[in-house]
Amino acid sequence: xxLIRAIVRPEKKDELLxxxxxxxxxxxxxxxxxxxxxxxxxxxxxLVYDEIPKTLVLVVIHDEEKSAIxxxxxxxxxxxxxxxxxxxxxxxxxxxxxxxxxxxxxxL
Amino acid sequence: MKEIMAVVxxxxxxxxxxxxxxxxxAGFTAVKVLGRGRPVEDLAVxxxxxxxxxxxxxxxxIDPEETEQQVxxxxxxxxxxxxxxxTILAHDEDVPRIVEAITGANRTENRVGDGAIFxxxxxxxxxxxxxxxxxxxxx
Numbered sequence: 001x002x003l004i005r006a007i008v009r010p011e012k013k014d015e016l017l018x019x020x021x022x023x024x025x026x027x028x029x030x031x032x033x034x035x036x037x038x039x040x041x042x043x044x045x046x047l048v049y050d051e052i053p054k055t056l057v058l059v060v061i062h063d064e065e066k067s068a069i070x071x072x073x074x075x076x077x078x079x080x081x082x083x084x085x086x087x088x089x090x091x092x093x094x095x096x097x098x099x100x101x102x103x104x105x106x107x108l
Numbered sequence: 109m110k111e112i113m114a115v116v117x118x119x120x121x122x123x124x125x126x127x128x129x130x131x132x133x134a135g136f137t138a139v140k141v142l143g144r145g146r147p148v149e150d151l152a153v154x155x156x157x158x159x160x161x162x163x164x165x166x167x168x169x170i171d172p173e174e175t176e177q178q179v180x181x182x183x184x185x186x187x188x189x190x191x192x193x194x195t196i197l198a199h200d201e202d203v204p205r206i207v208e209a210i211t212g213a214n215r216t217e218n219r220v221g222d223g224a225i226f227x228x229x230x231x232x233x234x235x236x237x238x239x240x241x242x243x244x245x246x247x
Binding site: 003017021026027028029030031058060093094095096097098099100101102104108 | 110113115116139140141142143144145146147185186188191193203207210211214215216218219220221222223224225226227228229
C-alpha cells in the first residue's frame with residue numbers, strides 16, 4: 001500500500017476532494033500547512049513571503065491505484081493548461097501495514 | 109524503525125495519550141486535521157443514530173426532506189470531520205503493542221469513523237540535542 005501526500009493550493013481543495021471521490025478515492029485526511037518551494041517563496045520588491053498557505057491531502061491507496069490517483073491530482077490541482085509555480089507537489093511513500101480501528105482488523 | 113500515523117477522534121485524544129503512556133511510549137507529534145474514510149455502504153449501520161438525530165431535529169423544521177438529507181450526510185461519511193493525527197516513531201518490535209493500545213483506546217460502538225492506523229518504514233532518525241542517529245534517536 002502507498003501513502004500519497006499531495007500539497008495543493010487551498011482553493012483547489014474542494015474540487016480535488018470531489019474529483020477524488022468521483023474517481024473512487026473517497027477517504028482522505030486534510031491539513032492546512034504553510035511552505036515554500038524552490039522559488040524560495042514569493043518576492044514582491046523588498047517583501048518576501050516564504051510561508052505560503054497550502055493544503056496537504058493524505059490518501060492511502062493500493063499499489064495498483066497509484067497512476068490513477070496521480071492523474072486525478074495532476075489534472076485537478078494544476079492551474080490552467082501548462083501549470084504555474086505554486087501548484088504543489090505529490091509525494092508517494094510505502095506503507096507496510098494498515099489497521100481500520102472500527103473493524104478492529106488489518107486492511108483499508 | 110517505523111513511523112506510526114494514527115487518525116483518531118478528537119475526543120479520544122486524551123484516552124490515546126494515556127494508552128500510549130501505558131504502552132511505554134511517551135513521545136509523539138499530533139496535529140489537528142480534517143478527514144473522512146470510506147463511505148458507509150450498509151446504511152443499517154447508521155440507522156439507529158440517524159433516527160435519534162432526526163428525532164432531535166424534527167421539532168420545528170420547514171423542510172423535512174432537506175433535514176433528513178443533512179442528517180444522513182452527517183453520518184454516512186461524505187463530510188470531512190475534525191480528527192487528531194498522531195505521528196509516533198517506534199522500534200520495530202514495539203509496533204504491535206502500540207497498534208493494540210491505539211485500537212483499544214479508540215474503538216466505539218458506532219462501527220464507523222473510529223479512524224485508521226498506518227505504518228511506514230523510516231530509514232533514519234537523528235536526535236538534534238546529541239546528534240545520535242538510528243535506533244538510539246528514538247527513545
